[in-house]
Amino acid sequence: MSVLEDLEFRGLINQITDKEGLEKLLNEKQITLYCGFDPTGDSLHIGHLLTIITLRRFQLAGHKPLALVGGATGLIGDPSGKKAERTLNEEDVVRMYTDRIKGQLQKYLDFEGDGKAEVVNNYDWIGNMDVISFLRDVGKHFNLNYMLSKESVSSRIESGISFTEFSYQILQSYDFYRLNEKLGCQLQIGGSDQWGNITAGLELMRRMRGGEESEHPHAYGFTIPLVTKADGTKFGKTEGGAIWLDPEKTSPYELYQFLINTDDRDVVKFLKYFTFLDESEINKLKHEVETRPEERAAQRRLAEEVTRFVHGDKAVVQAQNISEALFGGGDLKKLTASEVEQGFKDVPASVIEDDQLGLIEVLVHARISSSKRQAREDINNGAIYINGERCQQLDKVLGEEDKIDNTFTIIRRGKKKYFLIEYKV
Numbered sequence: 001m002s003v004l005e006d007l008e009f010r011g012l013i014n015q016i017t018d019k020e021g022l023e024k025l026l027n028e029k030q031i032t033l034y035c036g037f038d039p040t041g042d043s044l045h046i047g048h049l050l051t052i053i054t055l056r057r058f059q060l061a062g063h064k065p066l067a068l069v070g071g072a073t074g075l076i077g078d079p080s081g082k083k084a085e086r087t088l089n090e091e092d093v094v095r096m097y098t099d100r101i102k103g104q105l106q107k108y109l110d111f112e113g114d115g116k117a118e119v120v121n122n123y124d125w126i127g128n129m130d131v132i133s134f135l136r137d138v139g140k141h142f143n144l145n146y147m148l149s150k151e152s153v154s155s156r157i158e159s160g161i162s163f164t165e166f167s168y169q170i171l172q173s174y175d176f177y178r179l180n181e182k183l184g185c186q187l188q189i190g191g192s193d194q195w196g197n198i199t200a201g202l203e204l205m206r207r208m209r210g211g212e213e214s215e216h217p218h219a220y221g222f223t224i225p226l227v228t229k230a231d232g233t234k235f236g237k238t239e240g241g242a243i244w245l246d247p248e249k250t251s252p253y254e255l256y257q258f259l260i261n262t263d264d265r266d267v268v269k270f271l272k273y274f275t276f277l278d279e280s281e282i283n284k285l286k287h288e289v290e291t292r293p294e295e296r297a298a299q300r301r302l303a304e305e306v307t308r309f310v311h312g313d314k315a316v317v318q319a320q321n322i323s324e325a326l327f328g329g330g331d332l333k334k335l336t337a338s339e340v341e342q343g344f345k346d347v348p349a350s351v352i353e354d355d356q357l358g359l360i361e362v363l364v365h366a367r368i369s370s371s372k373r374q375a376r377e378d379i380n381n382g383a384i385y386i387n388g389e390r391c392q393q394l395d396k397v398l399g400e401e402d403k404i405d406n407t408f409t410i411i412r413r414g415k416k417k418y419f420l421i422e423y424k425v
Helices: 003-009 019-028 046-060 091-105 131-141 144-149 168-183 192-208 252-260 264-274 279-291 297-311 313-327 337-343 359-365 372-380
Strands: 032-037 064-069 118-121 185-191 220-224 349-352 384-386 408-413 417-423
Touching: 003 019, 003 046, 019 220, 032 046, 032 168, 046 064, 046 185, 046 220, 046 264, 046 297, 064 091, 064 168, 091 118, 131 168, 131 192, 144 192, 168 185, 168 192, 185 192, 192 220, 252 297, 252 313, 252 337, 264 279, 264 297, 279 297, 297 313, 313 337, 337 408, 349 359, 359 372, 359 384
Parallel strands: 032 064, 032 185, 064 118, 185 220, 349 417
Antiparallel strands: 384 408, 408 417
């Protein structure tokens, strides 16, 4: 199965400028392709994951991916998919974001071998360009009516768009031209909202070369669909905000749980989108969804595969350990301190410096119970659990045996209210 046939099976082809021509090219030789990632924050999020995985699919098929970090375009702001102007970040902030995102991208592509990936930064060729050269050499090839016809611009005409964001299309187009000329890049991929910017880049190449045959390689554009859920909402958004690829912002356990909770109506589609499982494996999991949906085998496999790709094998084991301890009746005491931190990231926490405090004092200190009297009632009524085990001992003193990894004690009040005790001795 060719890479385009595989992408078609997975439902990942939205638009291609010349499908037959691109297929022929891919079958004839190794090509260089690129996708751009603007540093609008200090981490990529799960919305970027599909384009990263698509770059990886092309690389596994023998082609060479370029991951472009927009150190220059990140200073401007892409109007695509936005209803209002972005807030511009300071140059040193964008530089920091650029370095962070560059480091993330290097985790997901192979940087060795014949088709080794490269990370490039468009600030290297745009940052030193003077305004006269930009307007004369690049801007003159853009027709105003042509730019206004692009959805990223036309959708903002009524609400307003600055010249800064209006010019974004020109800069991204110049990226494609530059990579084609200097590195022989023949394909740009992106999300469906990038179609206008991608085709503008192809038009710029044609105009800058006079519309004639050139010694520079012919180029193509390719977009993948916007990822939406069965309920019509955008994939990757939660009540708590975005799902980030940085483990410090979204822990591997949180990513795992986000994917485990995938709707039955979406899970097969997401297995096609976000995993490297082949057609036969996906069809087996589809059968599981249809015949034994309560076992959630497809969701577990989706969570395992994506968490492994983003964070590695160790993170998958940690996420599974935490999930088993919290939801599968597992032993909380077997968790490591790192696993406790991930699994109980958002529960109320309290630090105590005396590791020989009585349970009643701990309940009051950590505001688990409102008073000593209430603490006694809670203990007598069987509402207090220490590391998953009910405790009705009024004179209980928390000791070494109650510490998880010598660092934490997990206290639960009632069925669902968890509290974390951390020791600083």
